[in-house]
Amino acid sequence: MSAYLATIPSPDRGVWHLGPIPLRAYALCIIAGIIVAIWWGERRWVARGGTKGTVIDIAVFAVPFGLVGGRLYHVITDPELYFTEGRNPWNAFAIWDGGLGIWGAIALGAVGAFIACRRRGIPLPAMADAVAPGIVVAQAIGRIGNYFNQELYGAHTDLPWGLEVFQRFNPEDPENLLNGVATGHIPLPESPVHPTFLYELLWNLLVALLVVWADRRFKLGHGRAFALYVAGYTAGRGWIEMMRTDTANHILGLRVNVWTSILLFAGAVAYFVIAAKRGPREAPETLVNKDARPGPDAPSEDVSASASGEPEVADEPEHAKVAADAPPETPGEPAKEPKKTDES
Numbered sequence: 001m002s003a004y005l006a007t008i009p010s011p012d013r014g015v016w017h018l019g020p021i022p023l024r025a026y027a028l029c030i031i032a033g034i035i036v037a038i039w040w041g042e043r044r045w046v047a048r049g050g051t052k053g054t055v056i057d058i059a060v061f062a063v064p065f066g067l068v069g070g071r072l073y074h075v076i077t078d079p080e081l082y083f084t085e086g087r088n089p090w091n092a093f094a095i096w097d098g099g100l101g102i103w104g105a106i107a108l109g110a111v112g113a114f115i116a117c118r119r120r121g122i123p124l125p126a127m128a129d130a131v132a133p134g135i136v137v138a139q140a141i142g143r144i145g146n147y148f149n150q151e152l153y154g155a156h157t158d159l160p161w162g163l164e165v166f167q168r169f170n171p172e173d174p175e176n177l178l179n180g181v182a183t184g185h186i187p188l189p190e191s192p193v194h195p196t197f198l199y200e201l202l203w204n205l206l207v208a209l210l211v212v213w214a215d216r217r218f219k220l221g222h223g224r225a226f227a228l229y230v231a232g233y234t235a236g237r238g239w240i241e242m243m244r245t246d247t248a249n250h251i252l253g254l255r256v257n258v259w260t261s262i263l264l265f266a267g268a269v270a271y272f273v274i275a276a277k278r279g280p281r282e283a284p285e286t287l288v289n290k291d292a293r294p295g296p297d298a299p300s301e302d303v304s305a306s307a308s309g310e311p312e313v314a315d316e317p318e319h320a321k322v323a324a325d326a327p328p329e330t331p332g333e334p335a336k337e338p339k340k341t342d343e344s
Helices: 025-047 054-077 089-093 102-120 124-149 196-218 224-241 256-278 318-325
Strands: 015-018 021-024 303-305 311-313
Touching: 021 025, 025 054, 025 124, 054 089, 054 102, 054 124, 102 124, 102 256, 124 196, 124 224, 196 224, 224 256
Parallel strands: none
Antiparallel strands: 015 021, 303 311
């Protein structure tokens, strides 16, 4: 009993049913992460001078592209899970059962964001900077879904934060244990294990804090905050990936995702340095949607500020100007009549 209390228990399932409707923890975590990323990105975008509602508009393009890209990356890098003997190829479309590669999600999501930004006449790098910390927090929330799916963990450990993993059963589909239930809490042979999904969750939150701090301190622009996010995330993903024990393809002895992390880290650092030459952060007026910008024939304001900061009123009546130009009256002297003009 004491050994059990010294570890982290796993949930007995990752799917609940509300009548005929399955409620999947993984899908709910993905949705929650997307909501947080949009909400936070919107606040940061408006604070930079952008038009309110723009991030939601961009998400309409970026999120579907990102989901497709994430699934494509997963299927391409692990084709044996779907296209080998005894496997069901149609499961490649079963995104609700888990399996999203963040690299594909970011890559194809960026394509969708680029299309949306072009339609609205705003710079993609500035938008990427605004949503960067929200994206990495969304990834952290998504890792909670891996916890409910009881997946993406590491090797056996005796550390106090080791994760207990249990055997799950699915009588309807014995091969699909993600939809199974751990009845009796029978530990798997390797249990307890390193909760690598938890390591990545905590790392992602630290990266979000780093990006926010650096962005405020150095006024990052031109995609540099996004590059910092990519560099920070891949630096952690590399060593965490090497701790995982789930099946993965290898190249020269390293998991594919480790190589991807190395390449993206190098690219992100290079971009961070090169983009600094583009000067200060983008001007706020460049972040306004083209539909919200005033046209060239827009009328000027009737009230403007003078050099002293006091408002000046346009089209002041002539008699008011005359009264304003008249000398002040001296106490004890009769008021002078205003000078008559020749105008009738």
